[in-house]
Amino acid sequence: MRRKIYGSYQTPKCVICGKIATGRNGQGLEICRIHKEEKLDSIKCTCGSWLDIRQGKFGSYFNCMNCGNISFRKAMEIRGLTESI
Numbered sequence: 521m522r523r524k525i526y527g528s529y530q531t532p533k534c535v536i537c538g539k540i541a542t543g544r545n546g547q548g549l550e551i552c553r554i555h556k557e558e559k560l561d562s563i564k565c566t567c568g569s570w571l572d573i574r575q576g577k578f579g580s581y582f583n584c585m586n587c588g589n590i591s592f593r594k595a596m597e598i599r600g601l602t603e604s605i
Contacts, residue, residue: 535560535596548575563599571595 532541534552541550547559563571563582571582571590582595590598 547573549573549580563595564602565590566598 532550533539534541534555535549536555536558537552539552539554542553543551543556545551545556545559549560551558560573565571565584565587567584567586569585569587571584574581574583580592582590582592584590
């Protein structure tokens with residue numbers, strides 16, 4: 521883990537391409553200007569049910585009816601695993 525340094529900050533990245541995010545789409549996700557109109561496809565949880573995207577105090581997260589809340593990072597990992605199959 522990197523040490524925090526005064527004056528450093530986190531730059532938001534686009535969910536789709538990974539470039540610097542400059543705005544938000546209709547779902548509330550941070551997106552670059554190229555993908556402003558695009559929406560994130562539905563993601564299936566490892567248990568088989570669909571994940572609902574939600575906004576919270578600390579950013580976006582997903583909710584599964586069976587498993588509960590899932591972090592955004594973990595949901596993107598699940599998405600990568602299910603797309604490769």
